[in-house]
Structures are given as structure tokens and as C-alpha cells.
Amino acid sequence: MKKNVYVLYGGISAEHEVSIRSGKTIIQYLDRNKYDVHPIYINKKGVWHPLGITGPDIQEEDLVKSSDLSIADSIAAFLHTDYDSSLENVFFSVLHGTGGEDGTMQGFLKTLNVPFTGNSVLSSAVTMDKGITNRLLKANDISQAKFIVLDRWSLDSIEDIDTKEIIEKLGLPVYVKPCNAGSSVGITHVKKEEEFKEAFELAFKYDPRILLEEEVLGVEVELTVVGNKEIKASIPGSYMSQDQFLDYDDKYNNPNQIAEIPYPKDEETQNKLKKLAVKAYKACSCMGFARVDIFIRKGDGALLVNEINTLPGMTTISLAQRLWEQAYGLDYPAFIDMLIELAEEAHRERNSLVVDRS
Ligand SMILES: Nc1ncnc2c1ncn2[C@@H]1O[C@H](COP(=O)(O)OP(=O)(O)O)[C@@H](O)[C@H]1O
Ligand SMILES: [Mg+2]
The missing domain is CATH 3.40.50.20 (Rossmann fold)
Structure with a gap:
């Protein structure tokens, strides 16, 4: 059957x-x-x-x-x-x-x-919130951009936000993001102090909590991480044009985006990225699979985790499966089979746990 x-x-x-x-x-x-x-x-x-x-x-x-x-x-x-x-x-x-x-x-x-398939209630909810994720990564000594989380309900008005203090801590430009959104929706790249107000108003439309981050100049790479108990990362890859903010259209409607796999080429950095991706995945208790996005900073080469996507794009131009295929040779049907097997394993585990006192 x-x-x-x-x-x-x-x-x-x-x-x-x-x-x-x-x-x-x-x-x-x-x-x-x-x-x-x-x-x-x-x-x-x-x-x-x-x-x-x-x-x-x-x-x-x-x-x-x-x-x-x-x-x-x-x-x-x-x-x-x-x-x-x-x-x-x-x-x-x-x-x-x-x-x-x-x-x-x-x-x-x-x-x-x-x-x-994929992530649990816990890991999905945690990683959907960029503020909670950053705090969890920080608690696990995982390097990332400097950040501040602001809560709309603890402010009388947006005018109360001390932009001087933000600039002192994060410098300029700053990325202003709703904590819970995805696909670059509601995000502003703030280059001048005067632009903060509009950026706050936009981000607060999507979420009462927002994340402010220092700008990381460099390249963003992506890794696919797979597993429930035994967790492995793919090789890293990157979009060629990614030294600039990618908006929704760039990400999903631009067929000319060329992915470079693997990126970077040197194996030592690749191995560091894999370790970091697995550490971030585990810190957020991820299950099944996720895509971990990491910046390689220009200049000092620091590796800074940007975010974890627990349900990354699965189209043929998406990187998630292609990175895995190039690392471990699994084609698309085999990749899907693996995710289904992991779903069944997680299901068996859930059902083996004691939930009452008998
Ligand atoms: N701190 C940052 N420094 C530099 N670029 C950033 C920073 N945060 C976001 N970006 C740029 O904005 C894009 C979208 O931000 P991201 O946090 O990944 O949100 P989304 O959930 O929409 O993918 C990133 O892929 C990157 O190009
Ligand atoms: Mg992203």
C-alpha cells in the first residue's frame, strides 16, 4: 500500500x-x-x-x-x-x-x-522570531551582528525611541526588521538618522516587536542542515549578486540570480561554516531540515549567523536541495524521501514520550 x-x-x-x-x-x-x-x-x-x-x-x-x-x-x-x-x-x-x-x-x-516534515512547534516558533533567535544564539555564544530588540508596547510613542543611542551602539547604516516577518517584507536599510522614523513605522506594521541590526558588509552564504538526532550540514553556497540587500523580487522573481556552489572555495572556511550552521541549528532545537544563512564579513572574514529559515524555498532555483545534492549526491526525489523518513522518525519519538503520570 x-x-x-x-x-x-x-x-x-x-x-x-x-x-x-x-x-x-x-x-x-x-x-x-x-x-x-x-x-x-x-x-x-x-x-x-x-x-x-x-x-x-x-x-x-x-x-x-x-x-x-x-x-x-x-x-x-x-x-x-x-x-x-x-x-x-x-x-x-x-x-x-x-x-x-x-x-x-x-x-x-x-x-x-x-x-x-520539517520543524517542530518549538523550533518553528523560535526561529520565526528574529529577536528571540538572536537572543538564543547569543546565549549559545554564536557570533552574529550587534543588535537591539524594541517592543512597541513598552513605548509610549515611536518618537520616544532614542536614535542617538542606537547609532552609538550599532553605527550606521542599520537594518530595521519586524521580528516575525520573512522574505525581506517590512525591512528597511536605514542609512541616515532621519530615516529611522519611517523604518520603525513600517516594521511595526508587521509586528509589535522589531529588531535593529548593525550592517554587516560582506557576503551572505546559505547552508542546508538536515537531521533530528544526527545532524549534518551541506556545503555553503551563495548568490553572486548578494553583496547588496535582496528584496522580495530579487529573491523570488529574478531568474538571473546565479548561485555559486560551493562558496567560498576554501575548505577550511567551508568546514567552519558547516560547524557554525550545525551549532545554530542545534541551539534552536531544529528538526528535519532548515537553511542557515551566515554572513562572511569583508575585511576580517568573521562568520556571523544572520538567520535560520525552517521552511526555506523549495523551488528548482532555491538553494536548499541543490546544496544538499552537491554535498551528498541526493537528487530531488531522494531528498524528499529523506525528509519524509525524518518526519516519521520524529513522529515515533513524539509518541514514545510519557505525557501522563501513569
Ligand atoms: N545586519 C545586516 N547586515 C547586512 N545585510 C543585512 C543585514 N540584515 C539583513 N540584511 C540583508 O537583508 C536581507 C534580508 O534580511 P533577513 O534578515 O535575511 O530577512 P528575511 O527573513 O526577509 O530573509 C538579507 O538577505 C541581507 O541581504
Ligand atoms: Mg534571509
Whole structure:
């Protein structure tokens, strides 16, 4: 009997479109000899649209549906008609950002007691928040840019923020980011003191907590880290044009972005990066897989962790799988199989834990 793999894509976040592309890629590469593949499109309002069992060649326009159901009714209908808990099921979510990468979907799937790929409730929630992540990395002596976290609720007004003090601590330019956003949404590269106010207003639209960081000049590299108990990092890679702030369009809509794999070329730095990526992954209790982004600072070559993405892009131009393939020779279907095996291992572990006093 084949396993049922439910692929969740779309979702309520600003990364809805890229999630559809990630979903299409996973649906295309899941091995039909092993799995019955059930795409589930989640629209921007959070409504579930199960497509039933599909083949690998489904077109992007057929992956998007609409209906008038409420979220609750759509999930109830799915559980009632498309899902059988007595079968072997796995959920493969490629919902990036809010509602998918922040632990909420993981909590729902955990409640259903079904295996799901990727990170746990805890590691998803922790790494979704750039402020909490930075504090956790700091507590584990992991090097990163100097930073300040500001909380909207402890300020009477944005005017109260002491920008002189910020400049004293972080210098200029400063990156102002909402703690919880992704894909460069709500981020401003502040070059002059006068630009802070607008940057704060923008970032606070997305989250009542914001992160201010000193600018790191250098190159940002990415590593894929995989595992639950035994954890390994891929080789590092980088986008050629990455000495500048990449906005949403650069990241997802620019087909001319060329990845250099591996980057950097020298093995000593590659090994240091791998160690650092694994340390950061473990510090945040990550599971399944994640992409760890690290700056190599120009001048002194310092390695500074930027962030951990627990549900990185999975399109064919995304680096996550390509880095792994070049490091360990696993093609896309084998990479997906590995993530499903890790999901099942994590599920078995969860179910072996004692939760009551008997
Ligand atoms: N402290 C920093 N110094 C230099 N560049 C930064 C800094 N923080 C962010 N950036 C630039 O902005 C991009 C987006 O910021 P990031 O924190 O990675 O947010 P996102 O979750 O949107 O990917 C990074 O890829 C990098 O190019
Ligand atoms: Mg990033």
C-alpha cells in the first residue's frame, strides 16, 4: 500500500506565491511508486482546498482553487472526506512564513498526531522570531551582528525611541526588521538618522516587536542542515549578486540570480561554516531540515549567523536541495524521501514520550 503524502502550499503569508511554486516542485518530484500525492491548496484567507490524488505533471494554474467555505468548514470537509487516519499518512508542508513556518500549522498537525516534515512547534516558533533567535544564539555564544530588540508596547510613542543611542551602539547604516516577518517584507536599510522614523513605522506594521541590526558588509552564504538526532550540514553556497540587500523580487522573481556552489572555495572556511550552521541549528532545537544563512564579513572574514529559515524555498532555483545534492549526491526525489523518513522518525519519538503520570 502506498503512503499518502498531503502537500500543503499557498497559505496566508506574504510568501503565498513562492509557496505555490515550492508546492509544485514537491508535487512534481514525489515518487509515485511510493506515494499517493494529495495536494492541498490553502488560499490567502486560510481556506483549505484538497485536490485529491494527482500526478506529477499538474500545471501551476490547476494548483489554485477557490470556494466559499469558511476555514473551519473547509478543514472539517477535508478530514471527513479526503483523509483516513487509519492509513499511512504524512504531511509535507511548504507553507512559508506566517501560518506555516511559525509553529501554528505544526501545532495543528501535532494535534492530529500525524507525521509532518520539517520543524517542530518549538523550533518553528523560535526561529520565526528574529529577536528571540538572536537572543538564543547569543546565549549559545554564536557570533552574529550587534543588535537591539524594541517592543512597541513598552513605548509610549515611536518618537520616544532614542536614535542617538542606537547609532552609538550599532553605527550606521542599520537594518530595521519586524521580528516575525520573512522574505525581506517590512525591512528597511536605514542609512541616515532621519530615516529611522519611517523604518520603525513600517516594521511595526508587521509586528509589535522589531529588531535593529548593525550592517554587516560582506557576503551572505546559505547552508542546508538536515537531521533530528544526527545532524549534518551541506556545503555553503551563495548568490553572486548578494553583496547588496535582496528584496522580495530579487529573491523570488529574478531568474538571473546565479548561485555559486560551493562558496567560498576554501575548505577550511567551508568546514567552519558547516560547524557554525550545525551549532545554530542545534541551539534552536531544529528538526528535519532548515537553511542557515551566515554572513562572511569583508575585511576580517568573521562568520556571523544572520538567520535560520525552517521552511526555506523549495523551488528548482532555491538553494536548499541543490546544496544538499552537491554535498551528498541526493537528487530531488531522494531528498524528499529523506525528509519524509525524518518526519516519521520524529513522529515515533513524539509518541514514545510519557505525557501522563501513569
Ligand atoms: N545586519 C545586516 N547586515 C547586512 N545585510 C543585512 C543585514 N540584515 C539583513 N540584511 C540583508 O537583508 C536581507 C534580508 O534580511 P533577513 O534578515 O535575511 O530577512 P528575511 O527573513 O526577509 O530573509 C538579507 O538577505 C541581507 O541581504
Ligand atoms: Mg534571509
